[in-house]
Amino acid sequence: YKRQVLARHTRATPAREGAAAVLDALAGAAAEVDPDGLASLIGIAAAGVVDPRGGMVTSATDSIRGWAGTALGAGLADRTGLPVACDNDVRATAGPELAALADSRGSLLYAAVGTGVGGALAVDGRMLHGAAGIAGHLGHLPSPEAAGLPCTCGATGHLEVIASGPGITAHYARLTGTRPDRLETVAARAAGGEQAAVRAITTGATAAGRVLGGLANALGPDRVVVGGGVPRIGALYR
Numbered sequence: 001y002k003r004q005v006l007a008r009h010t011r012a013t014p015a016r017e018g019a020a021a022v023l024d025a026l027a028g029a030a031a032e033v034d035p036d037g038l039a040s041l042i043g044i045a046a047a048g049v050v051d052p053r054g055g056m057v058t059s060a061t062d063s064i065r066g067w068a069g070t071a072l073g074a075g076l077a078d079r080t081g082l083p084v085a086c087d088n089d090v091r092a093t094a095g096p097e098l099a100a101l102a103d104s105r106g107s108l109l110y111a112a113v114g115t116g117v118g119g120a121l122a123v124d125g126r127m128l129h130g131a132a133g134i135a136g137h138l139g140h141l142p143s144p145e146a147a148g149l150p151c152t153c154g155a156t157g158h159l160e161v162i163a164s165g166p167g168i169t170a171h172y173a174r175l176t177g178t179r180p181d182r183l184e185t186v187a188a189r190a191a192g193g194e195q196a197a198v199r200a201i202t203t204g205a206t207a208a209g210r211v212l213g214g215l216a217n218a219l220g221p222d223r224v225v226v227g228g229g230v231p232r233i234g235a236l237y238r
């Protein structure tokens, strides 16, 4: 059958007002795109560790206040009267990549390198969710390039610290003593031949590549996909 986008709607996330406000906003958005109530199901892709079996946000940072522990599926079903399927946003993004594999029983390793480092794993044509929905969260794997550096999770030496966009920018700041406003600034300086910029980017890319290489050996995927904003900064990264 043919997939077709019938309506689009965008609104700001009321992140500081808490989970109930976010659920209200989601229900409002659903009503906006389906004013005649024709939908029979809602699918939602959300940030955080999401367990689709129970529809719960298992854990999350405080980017959305009180998001960890939110009953995402039940909360939205209550507000809309519709059944709700939910999953982590990176896993949802990886879904079409899995569907695009020539082998319907194929395996996929997907990394999203952007503001953080997320990921998704699929084996034998099925997305892995793992205990409590944690499978595929690649950002907190140990990375030798990040040794000793504090991570947002409270531990040290994790991939996200050195390979995410903010991680690369922070590494450049450590090398030069100046903090650029954004990753694109570092990329432009690298393109101009500045050695510290080249080093910050290649260190981040090497760290991501090392972790993905190890996972590829463990998983034997048919395809490795690296998505997110960071890989788009140029050929040097690849």
Ligand SMILES: [Zn+2]
Binding pocket: 139, 140, 151, 152, 153, 154, 155, 158, 160
């Ligand atoms: Zn961490």
